[in-house]
Amino acid sequence: MTRTARRTRRTARRAGVGAAALLALSACSSSGDSSAADADSPRSGSASAGRLSGTVTVFAAASLTESFTTLGEEFEKAHPGTEVTFNFGGSDSLAAGINSGAPADVFAAASTTTMKLVTDTGATSGEPVTFVRNRLEIATLPGNPDKVAALEDLAGPDLKVVLCDKEVPCGAATQKILEATGLKVTPVSYEQDVKGALTKVELKEADAALVYKTDVHAAGDKVEGVEFPEASEAVNDYPIALLRDAPNADAAKAFIDLVRSEAGREVLSGAGFLTP
Structure with a gap:
C-alpha cells in the first residue's frame, strides 16, 4: 500500500x-x-x-x-x-x-x-x-539493548525481527542476502515498505528490522543502526x-x-x- x-x-x-x-x-x-x-x-x-x-x-x-x-x-x-x-x-x-x-x-x-x-x-x-x-542496515532499539552486532544475531529465537515484504525492493535485497549466507530469519511480520518495517522498531513492537541505511539516518535517535558486511551483496x-x-x-x-x-x-x- x-x-x-x-x-x-x-x-x-x-x-x-x-x-x-x-x-x-x-x-x-x-x-x-x-x-x-x-x-x-x-x-x-x-x-x-x-x-x-x-x-x-x-x-x-x-x-x-x-x-x-x-x-x-x-x-x-x-x-x-x-x-x-x-x-x-x-x-x-x-x-x-x-x-x-x-x-x-x-x-x-x-x-x-x-x-x-x-x-x-x-x-x-x-x-x-x-x-x-542504497544498502541495508540493521535498525535496533535505541542503545541496542539486545546487543545485536552481526547479521546472524537476527536468527536468535528470542529476538523479534521485522522484514520488508519480499515483493518490495528492501525485501528483495534482504532475501538475496539471506539466501547468499544461508541464514534463516523468522520475522514476526513482513511490512509493505521500508518505513513500515522501521516504524515497528520505533514503536518498540519489534527488537530489530532490516531497512535501508538512509532510513536509519532519517530516524535519528529513535533507533540505532548496526552495519554488517554482507550488505554489500545487495546494493540497490x-x-x-x-x-x-x-x-x-x-x-x-x-x-x-x-x-x-x-x-x-x-x-x-x-x-x-x-x-x-
Missing part, C-alpha cells in the same frame, strides 16, 4: 543545502520571459512562456521521503507557481498504480526490477537513469524516469534535473545515499 506525504519539516542544516545551485538551475530552466502569464490549466506548465507552473506529481519509493520532500520544497522556491506533490510507498505498489493509469509525472523506484515493471508496459518516456544507490540502484503520459512534462523534466544536479546529490548524499 502507498502512503502520501506532502510535507516534512526540514532541519536547519537542510534549509541552506544547494541554494546557489538551485538558483542557477532555476535561471537555466526559466530562461524565457518570467513575467508571462501561466498556462490556463493548473496542471500544465507554461512551456511556451519559458516559465514553469502547475503541479508535478512524483511517485517515489518510501525511502526517498525525507530527501525528496526537501527537494520538492526547494523546487517550488526556485519555480514560483509550481507545486510538487508526492506519493511515497512500496515501489511495486507505485508501479502497479502507474500501470493502472494513476496520473503521475515522475517515477523514482528503489530498484531497477520495480522500474522494469513500468518500462515493460511502455509507461516511461525515455530510458530511466540511476541517480543514487535507484532509477528515476519521466512518465510517458506526464500531465506536466516540462516541470517534471526540471524536477528530474534537480534530483540529478549537484544540489540534488548534496541533499541525497546528506541523507546517506551512495553515488551510482
Whole structure:
C-alpha cells in the first residue's frame, strides 16, 4: 500500500543545502520571459512562456521521503507557481498504480526490477537513469539493548525481527542476502515498505528490522543502526524516469534535473545515499 506525504519539516542544516545551485538551475530552466502569464490549466506548465507552473506529481519509493520532500520544497522556491506533490510507498505498489493509469509525472523506484515493471508496459518516456544507490542496515532499539552486532544475531529465537515484504525492493535485497549466507530469519511480520518495517522498531513492537541505511539516518535517535558486511551483496540502484503520459512534462523534466544536479546529490548524499 502507498502512503502520501506532502510535507516534512526540514532541519536547519537542510534549509541552506544547494541554494546557489538551485538558483542557477532555476535561471537555466526559466530562461524565457518570467513575467508571462501561466498556462490556463493548473496542471500544465507554461512551456511556451519559458516559465514553469502547475503541479508535478512524483511517485517515489518510501525511502526517498525525507530527501525528496526537501527537494520538492526547494523546487517550488526556485519555480514560483509550481507545486510538487508526492506519493511515497512500496515501489511495486507505485508501479502497479502507474500501470493502472494513476496520473503521475515522475517515477523514482528503489530498484531497477520495480522500474522494469513500468518500462515493460511502455509507461516511461525515455530510458530511466540511476541517480543514487542504497544498502541495508540493521535498525535496533535505541542503545541496542539486545546487543545485536552481526547479521546472524537476527536468527536468535528470542529476538523479534521485522522484514520488508519480499515483493518490495528492501525485501528483495534482504532475501538475496539471506539466501547468499544461508541464514534463516523468522520475522514476526513482513511490512509493505521500508518505513513500515522501521516504524515497528520505533514503536518498540519489534527488537530489530532490516531497512535501508538512509532510513536509519532519517530516524535519528529513535533507533540505532548496526552495519554488517554482507550488505554489500545487495546494493540497490535507484532509477528515476519521466512518465510517458506526464500531465506536466516540462516541470517534471526540471524536477528530474534537480534530483540529478549537484544540489540534488548534496541533499541525497546528506541523507546517506551512495553515488551510482
